Amino acid sequence: MPQRLTVRGNKRRTQIIDYAARKFAADGYHETSVADIVNGLGVGKGVFYWYFESKDALLKEILVDAQRDLRRKQRQAIADEPDPLRRISAAIRTSFVWLSSNVHLFLLLEQAKTDERFYNLVRHGEEMAVADALPHVKAGMDAGMIRRDDPLVIAHAILGVTTSLARLLIVDNKEDPLLAADRAIAFCMSGVSFNGKAKERPAGIL
Amino acid sequence: MPQRLTVRGNKRRTQIIDYAARKFAADGYHETSVADIVNGLGVGKGVFYWYFESKDALLKEILVDAQRDLRRKQRQAIADEPDPLRRISAAIRTSFVWLSSNVHLFLLLEQAKTDERFYNLVRHGEEMAVADALPHVKAGMDAGMIRRDDPLVIAHAILGVTTSLARLLIVDNKEDPLLAADRAIAFCMSGVSFNGKAKERPAGIL
Amino acid sequence: MPQRLTVRGNKRRTQIIDYAARKFAADGYHETSVADIVNGLGVGKGVFYWYFESKDALLKEILVDAQRDLRRKQRQAIADEPDPLRRISAAIRTSFVWLSSNVHLFLLLEQAKTDERFYNLVRHGEEMAVADALPHVKAGMDAGMIRRDDPLVIAHAILGVTTSLARLLIVDNKEDPLLAADRAIAFCMSGVSFNGKAKERPAGIL
Amino acid sequence: MPQRLTVRGNKRRTQIIDYAARKFAADGYHETSVADIVNGLGVGKGVFYWYFESKDALLKEILVDAQRDLRRKQRQAIADEPDPLRRISAAIRTSFVWLSSNVHLFLLLEQAKTDERFYNLVRHGEEMAVADALPHVKAGMDAGMIRRDDPLVIAHAILGVTTSLARLLIVDNKEDPLLAADRAIAFCMSGVSFNGKAKERPAGIL
DNA sequence: AATGAATGAGCATTCATTCAT
DNA sequence: TATGAATGAATGCTCATTCAT
Known part of the structure; x- marks a missing residue:
């Protein structure tokens, strides 16, 4: 206001945002009242x-901030990478790293996505x-590294794997984010099958 | 009671359950009050x-019923299939078919999963x-058809792809469930790469 | 609802309306919360x-009811009276009688008239x-009994006299409504001057 | 303070008073918070x-100031007029002129009159x-120019006509205040009847 | 004189649940 | 079985007022 x-x-404002985000999550x-x-x-x-117009407005701000922050980090991570597959891997890895230090924001995003009022924002x-x-x-498709399918479908599938494994490995099992990312990347690259030519050489910590 | x-x-009971499930979704x-x-x-x-102890109890019943129904259908579909990969494919395909005629239950399950009170149930x-x-x-791993990784991770990744593409292709795009399933299966089998030996021969409608 | x-x-509904009207007044x-x-x-x-959509809605209903009631009474009083001036007198008299037994509604109408939210309704x-x-x-003008001026102005002036004297004589002084009405009628008929031909022969109770 | x-x-003080008066009206x-x-x-x-003890105190000051200003103007207008009826006419005319350039104060006075907290002040x-x-x-009565009735009643009736026609002609219709005043005077002098001897010769601007 | 921040009682409204009939 | 009525704790939000700077 x-x-x-x-x-x-x-x-104060930051304090409220932070506290509320964790409480909401x-x-x-x-x-949470x-x-x-x-x-x-x-x-x-x-x-x-004094600081927020409404409870809804606060959540919206938290969500937008979170998504902006993650996106910014991903762009930075991808910037210098010429290879398409490595770019995708880098993005996944960034997601896992960001998520593991912002678990509450991840959970909050998942939660908001199922709420009519915030669905559009998260979406x-x-x-x-x-x-x-x-x-x-x-x-990647043009370079013959990725099989031809609707790129939107591929992208959403990758997002699905990331979300799903983040919940399992990071939130529940509290695994190391880079190791967890590698498993998600492995699945995204070759599914259940053995590594084909699409497999990139991981540049993870180990 | x-x-x-x-x-x-x-x-009456069934009528309430059905109406409430759609309204909740x-x-x-x-x-929804x-x-x-x-x-x-x-x-x-x-x-x-008269019919339900509380609003919470009603939702719980809806959720349990929905999951039981889907599970039963999946078991039936898998029953006669000897090949592990084909079993997985059949399960995915069943999920898509069930989801496409129970979109409201899918959405409701997603919603409940983000609610502390129902999370454990859905989980x-x-x-x-x-x-x-x-x-x-x-x-599949023992037969050398699936690469070795934690089976739990593989299973969750498959679940993630299914959920994610169901939302995109079924809920949003209202695509044919069998075609949508094939795309999910393709990703689960070989990720972004070209079909390796893990690729199963789809037995879909066409 | x-x-x-x-x-x-x-x-119950009537009880609430009545109690609230008096409390508001x-x-x-x-x-009044x-x-x-x-x-x-x-x-x-x-x-x-359970009975009213909102506090505002309740007041609106009270106001509409009050005005409808007064109007109905006035129409009844006027019905059998052929002489224009006597009709006007009868209407004034009815107002005073109604007001004296519904003082709270009179005050409430006055109050609501000065509130942006209810002004249009009362108006x-x-x-x-x-x-x-x-x-x-x-x-009355056509019959040469009332001087020519904008009838709307005349009507509003009569309304003003009625309102003003009702407040003084009925609300504050608790005078007999018929006597009070006669004084208002006298003023409306000939203002401060002595009775001219416009004066009607009062047919009041006494 | x-x-x-x-x-x-x-x-600053004047600025606040003026702005608040218009906003309140x-x-x-x-x-208005x-x-x-x-x-x-x-x-x-x-x-x-810093300038006002409370919101209530501010309104009270606005109301008192407004009434004092109007009263002062009326006294000035009446000062040199020997004829009782002309004095009354002059007062009415002054009211209309003052009102037309202080519509917000008129509306505010009307509003405050219906509020328990300010009623006594306005009254x-x-x-x-x-x-x-x-x-x-x-x-006027002693001089045989005004019919005998309780002078208080006459005065309130005049006030009622003035208020009512001011609202209609000045606030709503934005008529010229002197013309509007003449119509109010006409009604106050002879009501609905034709001008008797009580009619004063208007000394309006034109 | 002035500002932005803080207070907290109070308000209209909602809603899961219970009850009398 | 079913209904309309009733309950009352809880919620999001407002706002006159006070305070530290």
Whole structure:
């Protein structure tokens, strides 16, 4: 609501965003009341509405921020990589690394995606991530490295594998993100079959 | 609450379950009130609590029913298939067919999975589906048809691809479920690469 | 909110309307909370919203009902009166009688008229009252009994005198409504001057 | 709160009073928050409470100022007029002129009159206006120019006509105030009947 | 004089659940 | 079995007012 924030104000704002994101992820958006948030922070209820127009607006901001942050990281990771398959691998790896240090945001995104009110927002972010990946998938096809299919389908399948294994390996099993990424990459490259020519040589930590 | 239901009572019950499931899927569980349900059915509020202990209990029943139904269908489809890869393909294909005629249940399951209160329930159902698939994955590995990795990881990756492409191709694009399934199978079999020996010969409709 | 009300329900509804109207008039609409109303009636908060969509909706209903009631009474009083001036007098007299037994509704109408949200509603009711009076004013002009001016202006002036003297004589001084009406009629007929030919012979109760 | 204001401080104060008066009149006192006022003026919230003890106190000051201003103007207009009826006419005319250039204050007074908290204040101002008019009404009666009735009733009736026609002709129809005043005067002088001897010769501007 | 931040009681409204009939 | 009525805790949000700087 206020136009310009002081340094103190900006700290408060960030504090609320961070606390709320974790609480939403842990207890659920609907189950977390504004009262829970402000009480948890030990501030008055008015503080919340000083910084955010509504509870919905806060979640939207969290979601947009999270997706923007992940996207930015992915672009950086891909930037210097000429090989299409390696680009895709790098993107997957970045996702796992980002996710493992932002588990709450991952869970929150998954949650929001199933809520009519936020579905479009999350979906839009995903579409952009998919759109980012599309050129590389196409380039891979043109270079004969990737089998021909609708690139959109390929991209969504990769997203599905990433999401699914992130939940299993990172959230539940708390595995190392780079090792987990390698397994997702392996599946995306050759599915259940043995490595074909599409297999890239992983540049992971080990 | 009631022990035994008359024939009429059973119809009412089923009617409520069906209406509620669609409403929950369309508008969201939290956004759908018990009043919405009973008003939509043109009955009094007492009816609801005659048949169900609570709103939560109703959703749980819907979820369990849905997962049981899908699982039963998958078992039937797999029963006569000796080849491990074909079993997996058949399971995927069954999922797509079931999903395409139960889109609301698919969406509801996705939704419930992100809700703390129902997460364990849905997860438990998924674990069973994964458990069902596990022997086939292992058999495939033993037969040298599937590369060696943690079978659980493979199973979850397949689940991720299925879920992701079901949403894209069935829910959003309303594609034919068997064609959609073939694309998911293709990805699961060989990822982005060209079909290796792991590729099964599809036995789809065409 | 409910479609059909039982006898009991209708009683409750009327009870709420009546209690709220008096409370609104006494303490002010804004100053009276829904909690005040339900506590005053000794019922739960949900009861209010079982019968009314909102606090605003309740006030609107009170206002419309009040204006409809007054209008109906005025029409009855005028029905058998052939003389234009006597019709006007009868309408004024009816207003005073109605007002004296519905002081709270009078005050509430005055209050609502100054509230942006209800202004149009009240104004619309007044316009109808004025429209009811217009033909008689015109008839009086045509018959040479009323001086020529915009009938709308005349009608509003009469309304102004009625409102103003009702507040002074009925609300504040608690005078007899018929005597009070006679004073308003006298002013409307000849203003500050002595009775000219426009003076009607009062047919008041005494 | 502050005892003495600097020149700049006085300007601020006047600025707030003026802005708030218009906002209150346009949107309603309750609907206008202190935040609305300070934001509309582009100043901080503290400013408001530097100059005014409370929101209520501000409105009270606006109301008192408005009534004092109108009263002062009426006294000036009446000062040199010996004829009782002409005095009354002059007062009515002054009201219309003042109202037409202070529509927001007129509306605000009407609004405040229906609010328990401000009723007494506004009423007190009106009583003083009535008290101002009373001697002239009495003088008119003594001179045989005005029919005998309770002067208070006559004065309130005049006030009612003025208020009612001001709303119709000035606020709604935006008529010329002097022409509008003439119509109010005509009604006050002879009601609906033709001009008797009570009719004064209007000394309006034209 | 002025600002942005903070307070917290209060408000309208919702809704799962219970109850009398 | 079924209904309409009732409950009341909880929620998101507002806003007059105060405070630290």
